[in-house]
Each structure stands twice: as C-alpha cells, then as structure tokens.
Amino acid sequence: MTADSMQALVYTGAGELEVQVVAAPDPGPGEARIEIARCGICGTDLHLVLENYARPGSVLGHEWSGRIAALASDVDGWSLGDRVVAAPPPACGECRSCRRGRPAVCRRRGATDYLSFRGAFAEYVIADSSLLRRIPDKVDDRAAALTEPLAVALHALSLAAPEPDDRVLVTGAGPLGLLAIAALRARGVSDITVSEPASLRRDQAEKVGARRLIEPSDLADPPMGEPVTTPFDIAFECSGRADAAAAALDQLDRAGTLVLLGTGSTEPRFNHNRMIVLELVVLGSYNYDADGFDDALSMLSSDILPIDELVDPVEIGLLGVASAIRESADGKRRGKVLVDPSAARTDVHQ
Ligand SMILES: [Zn+2]
Ligand SMILES: [Zn+2]
Structure with a gap:
C-alpha cells in the first residue's frame, strides 16, 4: 500500500x-x-x-x-x-x-x-x-x-439548559443516549431516568451514570390535561423512534421540554392539547454549538467522562x-x- x-x-x-x-x-x-x-x-x-x-x-x-x-x-x-x-x-x-x-x-x-x-x-x-x-x-x-458525537450531545444540553436539580428522561441508550447521559452527569445533572428496551443498553446506561432504568412499557399513560405522577422537566429523545418521542412528551411536567436528537423514518404523533395546557416545548437539536468541538475536547480532556463505557x-x-x-x-x-x-x-x- x-x-x-x-x-x-x-x-x-x-x-x-x-x-x-x-x-x-x-x-x-x-x-x-x-x-x-x-x-x-x-x-x-x-x-x-x-x-x-x-x-x-x-x-x-x-x-x-x-x-x-x-x-x-x-x-x-x-x-x-x-x-x-x-x-x-x-x-x-x-x-x-x-x-x-x-x-x-x-x-x-x-x-x-x-x-x-x-x-x-x-x-x-x-x-x-x-x-x-x-x-x-x-x-x-x-x-x-467521540469529539463530534459529544458535540452533538452538548448542543442538545445547550438548547435545553438543564438545571442540576432537574428531573431528566433519556429515551434510547444507544451511543448518542449514552453520551447525553454522560454529558448531563458532567454538567451536574444527576436525576436521570433512561427508557431503553435492550437490557444490554440499560446496563450500559447505568454504567455511564443513569440513576433509574426502565423499559418503554414502564412509561405511564398520562391523565388528561395533567402531568404524570412523577413527571420530568426535560426529555432527550435519542432513539429516533416515533413511539418513544410521543411517550417522552407525555412524561413531561408543566413547562417541560422535549429535545429531539434521534432521527427516524416514522413521524411521531404529539398530543397538541397536552402541549397547550401544560405549555410544553418540543425542540429539534441539530449539529453543534458554535464552539462545540472545543467544548467537547475540553470535556474529553477533563477525565470526567467514562470513555471505556461509552x-x-x-x-x-x-x-x-x-x-x-x-x-x-x-x-x-x-x-x-x-x-x-x-x-x-x-x-x-x-
Ligand atoms: Zn455523527
Ligand atoms: Zn449564519
């Protein structure tokens, strides 16, 4: 060669x-x-x-x-x-x-x-x-x-601006979901629930810092016009699945935010009445912040991320x-x- x-x-x-x-x-x-x-x-x-x-x-x-x-x-x-x-x-x-x-x-x-x-x-x-x-x-x-995909995850965090005491849901624990969890932990957010059907990936989500692991079928059906019993402030949809996106929206608290990161070929259906009465926000997150690669490189060099698990x-x-x-x-x-x-x-x- x-x-x-x-x-x-x-x-x-x-x-x-x-x-x-x-x-x-x-x-x-x-x-x-x-x-x-x-x-x-x-x-x-x-x-x-x-x-x-x-x-x-x-x-x-x-x-x-x-x-x-x-x-x-x-x-x-x-x-x-x-x-x-x-x-x-x-x-x-x-x-x-x-x-x-x-x-x-x-x-x-x-x-x-x-x-x-x-x-x-x-x-x-x-x-x-x-x-x-x-x-x-x-x-x-x-x-x-991991610089590029971490920059993608960090951009979603920038758009959603989670506070350390926010309750966060991540749907899908593939590579992007795992990076989102790790980045959330690195930014001081610890109350992270992960919904993921594959047990291998649930285990991995726990290793990178998720506090609670559930299967998609564990997500509650919400009462009409009211949040579920234990709602989330922010949901990051990382699976690209239409049903996961719709279920994630249903888990949000009043003024909650759903950030869509995972692309998919089937379009989700969102309950617009629910979005109105709870004033929910649905945000698409694409690519990176202006200095996203520099931010990602500095996070990668800070030893805070579990690289071997990601x-x-x-x-x-x-x-x-x-x-x-x-x-x-x-x-x-x-x-x-x-x-x-x-x-x-x-x-x-x-
Ligand atoms: Zn990529
Ligand atoms: Zn421009």
Whole structure:
C-alpha cells in the first residue's frame, strides 16, 4: 500500500458496503491529509446504509480522529504527525439564524453532499487546515473520535439548559443516549431516568451514570390535561423512534421540554392539547454549538467522562463495518463502535 492509494469503505448502493482500493486524496491549497486513527459509526450512518439514503460511490464516516500525514506547502502552524480532529466550518454570525443565537442552523453553511462525500471509513481524509483542532495529549485516539458525537450531545444540553436539580428522561441508550447521559452527569445533572428496551443498553446506561432504568412499557399513560405522577422537566429523545418521542412528551411536567436528537423514518404523533395546557416545548437539536468541538475536547480532556463505557469494547476494521451497522441497529452493541481503518487489510476489491 503506497500513499498514492488507500483502502476505503465504499457505499455501492442497495445497502451494500465494499472495501475498495481507491486513490488517496492529495491536499490542495490550505489543506491537510489526515491518516485516520479511529472513526465512530454514527446513527446517521445506520440510516444512510440501512435505509439506502447514501449515494453510491460515497464513503461515509464523519466521527474521526487522526494524524496529519501530508500538508499543502502554504499551511502554517501544523506539522506532520500532529493529532487532530476537524471542526465544522464556522457559522457566518450574520444570518437570521446566527443573529438568533442558533449557529447550528446557519443559513450560509452548505449542506453535506453525500454524492461526493469522502468520509473517514478510509485510511485518509482531506481537511481544511483552518478547521483542524489539536487533540490534547491526555485524550487518546478512541476518546478523540467521540469529539463530534459529544458535540452533538452538548448542543442538545445547550438548547435545553438543564438545571442540576432537574428531573431528566433519556429515551434510547444507544451511543448518542449514552453520551447525553454522560454529558448531563458532567454538567451536574444527576436525576436521570433512561427508557431503553435492550437490557444490554440499560446496563450500559447505568454504567455511564443513569440513576433509574426502565423499559418503554414502564412509561405511564398520562391523565388528561395533567402531568404524570412523577413527571420530568426535560426529555432527550435519542432513539429516533416515533413511539418513544410521543411517550417522552407525555412524561413531561408543566413547562417541560422535549429535545429531539434521534432521527427516524416514522413521524411521531404529539398530543397538541397536552402541549397547550401544560405549555410544553418540543425542540429539534441539530449539529453543534458554535464552539462545540472545543467544548467537547475540553470535556474529553477533563477525565470526567467514562470513555471505556461509552465506546464499544470491540474495535473493528473496515471489513467489520457492515455487520457492526446491523448489530448497532439491533441494539446488540454496547456503545459507540470505533473503526480502525488500518486494521485487517484483506479481501479488497480493486
Ligand atoms: Zn455523527
Ligand atoms: Zn449564519
């Protein structure tokens, strides 16, 4: 394997992924070539593959950590071997969304193009050097790969602004739910109940700091126009399931907030009368705060997060991604599955 070519996991259509040898990307002006150390499998990747939204020829994977392997000659301030993640392009600061303090939905940021998307389920990616962030020495490659999904969880916390004495419900204890629980604990919120059907994931939720573990069927049907007996101030919906979203709304106290983080293909039904009489708020949470990657890196370096419980104990190479995606969708993986693209270079289609 030379630096001219690399292995990449290519989406070939119809839910199929194939490890191929492709040209290694060269950095253009202002860019760096990053050798991927770890790349996490995201819930978005599950949807893109299993529901066939991805465009054939694309390479998925956006939750990565890596090392600078090549630099364009005009890049200053970085050296080969530096450990980095790449933050998203900054919001413009001027559009209507930005003026309203909502940089995550800046109107001048381009949407992700999945047709030409060149992600990090590959040995190398190209990144604009202006977006690079140095990984602190005490944050290892695995933890650094959590920067992006942790920034997603922290953004939901910013929008919902939980107080330490709030009662919080988290529905779904997949990787995103676990990160939300850990981030809540790190921010001083301790009264956290997790609703999750898979016992493996309930156990994991307890390990990352949930106080109470229930199954979805344990969630109470609310009396008309009144909160349930033990209601919640905030619910974070991390499963992407329509029934979980509707049930989470039903558990809220007066003036409660439901934050939707998990995407899904079935639309939830919300009781609007209940929203009116209890003045409930439903918020979508997308992407990150303006400084979300910096906040995530500083939380990761503070030793406050249970990294070993947030990542799945079994790491995989590119060849293992397809089955790991199916297992994650079935709730059979314990935490964030991390991919090491340099592992197991066999069975490659050229
Ligand atoms: Zn993600
Ligand atoms: Zn803007």
